[in-house]
Amino acid sequence: MATIDGYYFGVCTRGAERAGIAVRDLVAGTGLNPKDFAAPRWRGSAEAMALLVRQIWAALGDEFMGYAGRCVRPGSFAFACELALEGADVADGLARAARFYNLLDAGIETQIVATKEGLEIVVDFAEPARDPDHYFSEFWMIIWHRLACWLAGETISLLSAEFDYRRPDAYFEEFKYLFPCRHRFDSDRRRIVMDAHALHAPIHRSATELDAMIAAAPLDIMSIPASDASVARRVRQLLTRGPDLTLDELAHETGLSPHKLRRLLRTEGTTLATIRENVRRDKAMRMLTSGNATVEAIAETLGYAEARSFTRAFRQWTGRSPSAWRAGTG
Numbered sequence: 001m002a003t004i005d006g007y008y009f010g011v012c013t014r015g016a017e018r019a020g021i022a023v024r025d026l027v028a029g030t031g032l033n034p035k036d037f038a039a040p041r042w043r044g045s046a047e048a049m050a051l052l053v054r055q056i057w058a059a060l061g062d063e064f065m066g067y068a069g070r071c072v073r074p075g076s077f078a079f080a081c082e083l084a085l086e087g088a089d090v091a092d093g094l095a096r097a098a099r100f101y102n103l104l105d106a107g108i109e110t111q112i113v114a115t116k117e118g119l120e121i122v123v124d125f126a127e128p129a130r131d132p133d134h135y136f137s138e139f140w141m142i143i144w145h146r147l148a149c150w151l152a153g154e155t156i157s158l159l160s161a162e163f164d165y166r167r168p169d170a171y172f173e174e175f176k177y178l179f180p181c182r183h184r185f186d187s188d189r190r191r192i193v194m195d196a197h198a199l200h201a202p203i204h205r206s207a208t209e210l211d212a213m214i215a216a217a218p219l220d221i222m223s224i225p226a227s228d229a230s231v232a233r234r235v236r237q238l239l240t241r242g243p244d245l246t247l248d249e250l251a252h253e254t255g256l257s258p259h260k261l262r263r264l265l266r267t268e269g270t271t272l273a274t275i276r277e278n279v280r281r282d283k284a285m286r287m288l289t290s291g292n293a294t295v296e297a298i299a300e301t302l303g304y305a306e307a308r309s310f311t312r313a314f315r316q317w318t319g320r321s322p323s324a325w326r327a328g329t330g
Helices: 006-012 014-018 046-060 076-085 090-104 135-152 169-178 207-216 231-241 247-254 258-267 272-290 295-301 307-318 322-327
Strands: 003-005 043-045 108-114 119-125 158-162 182-184 190-194
Touching: 003 006, 003 046, 003 169, 003 272, 006 043, 006 046, 006 135, 006 169, 014 046, 043 046, 043 272, 076 090, 076 135, 076 207, 090 108, 090 119, 090 135, 108 135, 119 135, 135 169, 135 190, 231 247, 231 258, 231 272, 247 258, 258 272, 272 295, 272 307, 272 322, 295 307, 295 322, 307 322
Parallel strands: 158 182
Antiparallel strands: 003 043, 108 119, 119 190, 158 190
16 A cells, blocks of 8 residues: 655644644544654555544544535545446546535535546635645545546546645645646646546446445545556556566566556556556655665665666655655755
């Protein structure tokens, strides 16, 4: 499972804090330590983030986590997903869920629009000042894309994302992985656009699968947007065990020809190079944070021929050298 930067752990609790709930109470039983959230090199698991979100839902009795004008009672997401599952296709399913949320009149208007570009999700916050860090706004937009992927049982490419605020330089490196597409800031709206495939993609989920997803919510929706049986997920699993596996070796392990493997990854909206980079990035950060392995040893483990190649890649990911990341200095 991919890891999440501590920044997001630090800001996701602020709506609950404004309601008078202490962070120590929100993390109770999660295994999380709030002191870690501000540590420059700390990352938490997606499982831990999902658990923290559930804790906030329960503490506030609000699935909008204190970031909107009115509370949205726990169970609303489950009901919205039940409505989505009845859709004629993915776009119709999302539209049904959005209509339900809009009827709640909680302060977030979500529009699902078919355009020449693809399927557009436009989000309007009635009181954006409630979310000055844009945490819930970004979380809410991501949920619609991930829900589309879950309903389709495959990755639906995210083509573009627009935001009516400045580029978040403080966490932009992490932001790019959450929104793997073209970005536009200082726009007049907040929206994402998915590939046109989402307009007519059939729904490939059952009521039983929905029950399982809701039981783990929001973990599945927060995870990498690919189906459990996707080629991208399989390749990621293989690369996690062996980051230097070649295309031919991966093709052999998946029972595909190299050409077909490349083509299927493109169909799922990714490439072997992108998956390999993400795996190396997450593993490098874990090794630097939790162990005493040298930079040279980490580079070798990750399949880099030279330590300087790894250091160059790490600077591109984080803006810092591996040694600076480990030391927590800029």
